[in-house]
Amino acid sequence: MEPLARAYERSVPQRPKDDGLFGPRSIVWRVHRDRSFPLAAIRSLMIQALHPLAMAGVAQHSDWQRDPFGRLAATAGYVLTVTYGDTPAANGAAARVRAVHTRVRGMDAVTGLPYRAEDPELLLWVHAGMVDSIAHVVQRYGRSLDAAEADRYVAEMARFAEIIGVPATLVPASVAAMRGYLESVELRQVTPAASDAIAIVLDPPGLDDETRELWHDLGQVAVGTLPAWARSMYGFDEPPPGLLEREPVRQLIGALDFAFESLPGVLEARERIELRTRA
DSSP states (O other): OHHHHHHHHHHSOSSOSSOTTTOTTSHHHHHHTOTTHHHHHHHHHHHHTTSHHHHHHHHHHOOGGGOHHHHHHHHHHHHHHHHHSOHHHHHHHHHHHHHHHTTOEEEOTTTOOEEETTOHHHHHHHHHHHHHHHHHHHHHHSSOOOHHHHHHHHHHTHHHHHTTTOOGGGSOOSHHHHHHHHHHOOOOOOOHHHHHHHHHHHSOTTOOHHHHHHHHHHHHHHHHHSOHHHHHHHTOOOOOGGGGOHHHHHHHHHHHHHHHHTSTTHHHHHHHHHHHHHO
């Protein structure tokens, strides 16, 4: 988890030039501080992997299997920079992502279809998987997020999609619209690449025994929070209801977060965020 801690520390500036794309009073700032983020990240990856063209781009243009936490740290660093960084940092991070996307293109061997990472439809699928997962998990297991706030969060997050090339008119602006969009996409499939990827996500290498046990339990909760259609596609059984109860899951999240916060730089970065929200 050390790469995640370093990404967290680097992405929250000590002396920002301005309040960035969202600002301390935004719902995005509040939601992205929630300790349930690792659970949302697992769920998000599981949904995103169900688009065969998005998954083909990752499988054919990345060696993330050798360093899954490094890849996760890069993604987390991007999300944190766009959220908490000043405007030049956020726009710079988005520009770097767009530049990488221009080189990610090819042919999916399973469907026989071509793909381009800068395709707005693929970008929207990835965006929707992330935003829907964060809204769902924080509502269910986070500190506080009512239905109106969840809709506001989805609407504010449209900016995340726009800065990497998705036209604003395509981005769903409410929880219901986002979930409706995910269900409407016809090109959904569990490819071998998706199966391999999720096996690594649920059982990543390099964890100590205690953290691995916590991560495994978190992965089972993530499976339980998936939409029924996604869980069915993967062939996962629905976990027992007791595993998904709010308080045990919050205790699990808290234990994993305690380990994360003990790593160098994490607590200091969180304190910088809290101070800016109170200013």
